[in-house]
Amino acid sequence: MRSKASFPKASFLKAALPTRALLSLALAAAFALPAGEASPAKAARSRAPKAGETAVTVDYGIMLAGVPIGTAQVTGAVEGQRYTMDVSARLTGLVGAITGGYGSGRASGTVASKPVPAAFALASHSASASITVRMALARGNVVASDIAPPLVPDPERVTVSEVHKRGVIDPVSALMMPAQGRGELIDPQNCNRTIPVFDGASRFNVVLSYGETRSVQKPGYAGPILVCNARYQPIAGHRPDRPGVKFMEDNTEMSVWLAPVEGTRVLLPLRIAVRTQLGLNIIEATRWSRSGQGPAEAVAQAAAQTAEPPTDGR
Secondary structure, eight states: OOOTTOOOHHHHHHHHHHHHHHTTTTTGGGTTSOBOSSOHHHHHHHSOOOTTEEEEEEEEEEEETTEEEEEEEEEEEEETTEEEEEEEEEEOHHHHHHHOOEEEEEEEEEESSSEEEEEEEEEEEOSSOEEEEEEEEETTEEEEEEEESOOOOOTTSOOOOGGGGSSOBOTTGGGOEEOSSSSOTTOGGGTOEEEEEEOSSOEEEEEEEEEEEEEEEETTEEEEEEEEEEEEEEEESSOTTOHHHHHHHHOOOEEEEEEEOTTSSEEEEEEEEEEETTEEEEEEEEEEEEEEOOHHHHHHHHHHHHHSOOTTOO
């Protein structure tokens, strides 16, 4: 009988691939997209936020079937309507030794009721392959993209057409959930959304719906969070007859915890849980760090400074 900590390479990679699709929402980088040698997230973390900018860094631990298998990090910055997002991840321990998985991704653009990315780049490496993806977007439409090495034509895949590249969000930007409307950030309606993801090779939806509201305490964050249920809907670029795709399409054991980023109108994942064919995959925050000022805080500080009495006593 195989122990819980034993993951054969072929089985692990087979199960990781459909999980990668959902993990646009779930730091997918953890399996097939993990973190490059020069991690943009680390670079972003080291610089101080600019005036009027809010920055947040979230460190995550990754577990599969109760076994720690990796770490990940998300670093985001919001200044007015502009944002940048960096994601990095690395598989560790036995799984890391088997797969050699690491990678990083970066996205930037503007945000209102949803992210509108302008640029996306991703580099991933495993024992079997290294892949880089780059996309340029305008108003939610892909205008240029490149994958190296190029995808091998496969008649079993649902063809990705130009229509599938319109009105989409890249996997890194998909981690940022703007508030819907002017209500509270923990309004249950902020769960209810469909995220149209295109990762350069496949098009799929992540459909979120409200589950519950609860309070949590993590290093750097204590307060209410939204628990959203998640479903995976493949659109194009997938092989519909593959067991892994069917498993994920029928999977109802997926959820994401969303926490508000103070000083902004966005939420970020605090925890993601996905049932895989090898067991429950959990990506959960181990540290939450926020710095800088949101627009309201910057205005308040400027007003306070203006109101200070002269130092000469007059």
